[in-house]
Amino acid sequence: MQILEATGPRSLANFASCWLCALAHLLITxxxxxxxxxxxxxxxxxGxxxxxxxxxxNSSPESLRRVAELAGLSDASRLTVVEGDIRSAADLDRAFNAGARPALAPKxxxxxxxxxxxxxxxxxxxxPLRYWDVNVxxxxxxxxxxxxxxCRRLVFSSSATLYGYPEAGPIPETAPVQPINPYGHSKAAAEQLLADVAGSEPGWHIARLRYFNPVGAHPxxxxxxxxxGTPNNLFPFISQVAVGRRPQLQVFGGDWPTADGTGVRDYIHVMDLAEGHRAAIDRLLSHAPELLTLNLGSGQGHSVLELVRAFEQASGCSVPTAIGARREGDAASTVADPSRAATVLGWRTRRSLAEICRDGWAWQRANPQGYGSPTSA
Ligand SMILES: NC(=O)c1ccc[n+]([C@@H]2O[C@H](COP(=O)([O-])OP(=O)(O)OC[C@H]3O[C@@H](n4cnc5c(N)ncnc54)[C@H](O)[C@@H]3O)[C@@H](O)[C@H]2O)c1
Structure with missing residues (x-):
């Protein structure tokens, strides 16, 4: 893996070349x-x-060092890291011109x-201005x-937050887009920008993927x-309580119209989500130009208390909880209808809530302070 900073290349490790196994050359922002x-x-x-x-x-280069290690890369040309900002044309040009071409012809x-x-x-x-600046x-x-x-093939990270307060039941992609906060507005605007671009000239292959609740970790x-800082999402909060970094979990609302009164969400294992991206880019690389909008979720809802119990079982640790008032902007239940992704991509989630908790705990236990000070080398 090689990191290119503004001033030039900084080699983290030297790997031998392995061009032939590469299928496509992709930019990942x-x-x-x-x-x-x-x-x-x-x-x-x-490949x-x-x-x-x-x-x-909001990340560390350490994550990519570990990705290279897990992928068994002995190869400097298959993973190039460019430190830069998506708002900078110069940084983007460096990224488009970087990497994966030292030995063989430019690609x-x-x-x-x-x-x-x-x-x-x-x-x-x-x-809100920062969100519009970066996201839009x-x-x-x-x-x-x-x-x-x-380059006219793009997979975009969108979000189920676009659906705002959804109707009860699994949410199809045809549900109204009615975000209720600036983050959701910025994702809706970016989705619209992509639709406008796709409509303005032929040849674009675009997949707008609306994620539900990505959780878990690599096994x-x-x-x-x-x-x-303080996690915004439930799963890392639960993990940090289990590992002793936080004293208890504050649950927002125990009086929702759900089976146990706590909010229900569609949790998707991050490895399932990653495989969904692979299916999406493979589709864009092999099909005619199109604009896709797809939910990526499991289609299964789990309440906060169900998730807490599953995490306790996986970790063997107790997760003290305190049920408090509802939080403004939350919905009772948000669950995907993932059938379109199954039809279009041939993709569906494969991993259970127990696997989500097992893998999330494996990560948290080995890295109680995240990438900052891992307990394992
Ligand atoms: N995690 C979720 O719950 C969730 C749900 C729905 C959608 N999404 C979307 O998926 C995407 C990825 O989410 P994530 O959970 O991996 O978030 P993350 O914060 O872990 O990853 C985002 C990455 O983008 C980088 N980044 C931020 N601003 C940048 C900029 N201006 N230029 C270059 N790099 C920049 C950050 O350093 C980070 O590495 C985001 O667009 C997010 O809105 C996430």
């Missing part, structure tokens, strides 16, 4: 983050070669998976760079979710 790192691993294992563009504002980026962005709902309410402005800069470099426990 935000590839050092939670979902991006797991997806990078799946894509490398599938693709990658350039990762990340400014490390250009054939597809992009765009994870880079900001994702904290509460923060988006405080700092960053997506616009990326699309402009793709046009400059003749090795080497890579996982590493939120800075």
């Amino acid at each position: 935000g590839g050092a983050g939670f979902i991006g790192s797991h997806t990078a691993l799946v894509l490398l294992e599938a 693709h070669s990658l350039v990762v563009l990340d400014n490390f504002s 250009s980026i054939e597809g992009v998976i765009h994870f880079a962005g900001l994702k904290a709902v509460g923060e988006s309410v405080q700092e 402005g960053g997506s616009r800069s990326l699309v402009e760079a793709m046009r400059r470099h003749g 090795s426990g080497r890579i996982g979710e590493d939120p800075g």
Whole structure:
């Protein structure tokens, strides 16, 4: 793996060349983050070669070192990391021109998976301009760079948060887009931007993937979710309580119209999600131009208390909980209808809630402080 900083290449490890096993040459924005790192691993294992563009504002290069290690890369050309910002045309050009071509003929980026962005709902309410700048402005800069470099295949990280307060029952992609916070608005705007671009000129292959609740970790426990500060999401919060970093879990509402009164969500193992991205990029690389909009979820709902119990069972640790008032902006139940992704991509989730908890715990136990100070080398 090689990291290219603004000043030039910084080699982290030297690997032998392995061009022949590369299927496609892909750019992954935000590839050092939670979902991006797991997806990078799946894509490398599938034989693709990658350039990762990340400014490390919410991640560490350590995640990519471990991805290279897990993928068994003995190869500097299949994973190149460019430290830079998606809002910078110069950084994007460096990424499009980087990597994977030292030994053999130059090869250009054939597809992009765009994870880079900001994702904290509460923060988006405080700092809406930043969210529009990075999530919408960053997506616009990326699309402009793709046009400059003749690349028209894009997988975009969207979110079920677009559905706002959904009707009861599994949510199909045809449900109204009615976000209720600036984060959701920024994702809806980026989705619209992509639809407008696809409609403006022929040749675009775009998949807008709406994730439900990505959780868990790679089963090795080497890579996982590493939120800075207080976690915004339930799963890393539960893990941090289990490992002793936090005293208890505050549950927002015990009076929802659900079986046990706590909110129900569709939890998707991050490795299932990563495999969904592989299926999506493979589709875009092999089909005619199209604009896809797909839910990526399991179709199964689990309550907060069910998740807590499953985590306790997997970890053998107790997770003290306190049920408090509902939080503004939450819905009782949000569960995907994932049937379109099954039809279009031939993809569906394979991993259970127990596996989610087992793998999430493997990561948390081995890395109680995240990538900051791992207990294992
Ligand atoms: N995790 C979830 O619950 C969830 C749910 C739905 C959608 N999403 C979306 O999926 C994507 C990935 O989420 P994640 O959970 O992996 O988040 P993450 O924060 O772990 O990863 C995002 C990555 O993007 C990088 N980044 C941020 N701003 C950047 C910029 N301006 N230039 C370059 N890199 C930048 C960060 O450093 C990080 O490595 C995001 O777009 C998010 O909105 C996430």
